[in-house]
Amino acid sequence: MLDQLKSVLQEHKLKATNQRLTLLEYMMSHDTHPTAEMIHNDLPDISLATVYNTLEKFVNAKLVVVIEGISDGKRHYDAASHPHYHVINTQTNEIIDAANFDPAPLIKAAEAATGLQITEYRIDLYGIKPNAND
């Protein structure tokens, strides 16, 4: 189980340090979409700089995805264990995972329109609670 995490890191050519194992375990066991600061609060023995450095490595390795555009102005992070997109409740800033959308038609349309080869996508939807009184 710890060996499994070690293998994941090695597959991505990342040195299996204690900090990275701890952070990977943390990300894979939380679906709370934390910020770097929230992670550092939960894991105070890992410096904030290392949280940022490691998250960047994880994002490059596609182990983690970034969620931007939340009205708190901070980046949120999410384990990229399965393809999915995010729905953000703009009244509460709650971030909800969703995975019931097939991106293939979107990607094909974009490749046809631009001539590029799509390597990554980000789909964020913003919504409100129906019948909510504002």
Added chain:
Amino acid sequence: MLDQLKSVLQEHKLKATNQRLTLLEYMMSHDTHPTAEMIHNDLPDISLATVYNTLEKFVNAKLVVVIEGISDGKRHYDAASHPHYHVINTQTNEIIDAANFDPAPLIKAAEAATGLQITEYRIDLYGIKPNAND
């Protein structure tokens, strides 16, 4: 033509100041996805603070959309004249508009999955030039 811009602002309950007319005209005639700083460079008589304030008003009024997640770390802005999404060339940071995707199935799926009423969406795709030697 200037009266048309004035009407647009008034429809959104925004005072038709010279700065806002100039900025709206600028946004609607440029498809260059500028940052606030780029706009201020092109329109130096409008203060940077006003560029930011006005863009925020325009975004709230859905006259302009924000493009985040570009690797230069800055927000880019785009006139929201028609529903569309963006494709970002990660090798050059070029931002390409695309409008050949119907978001209705995506929105329906998200509403079914979350129970929220979707009010806004952001779709950003990242790609590279095919056959490009890195």
Added chain:
DNA sequence: CCTTAATTAAGAATGGTTCTAATATAGTTT
């Protein structure tokens, strides 16, 4: 015109993120 609430603007302040440079460690080699 007058009034007033909203807007503009210059610069200061903020704060999330990145950088620096010194120390420690993982992974590999003898």
Added chain:
DNA sequence: AAACTATATTAGAACCATTCTTAATTAAGG
């Protein structure tokens, strides 16, 4: 298993895009 080396970690400083402050200006309606 000791030595080597490239990489990782860290505390704190620095950065800089964005937001805030506050005083002067202005649009819109009476």
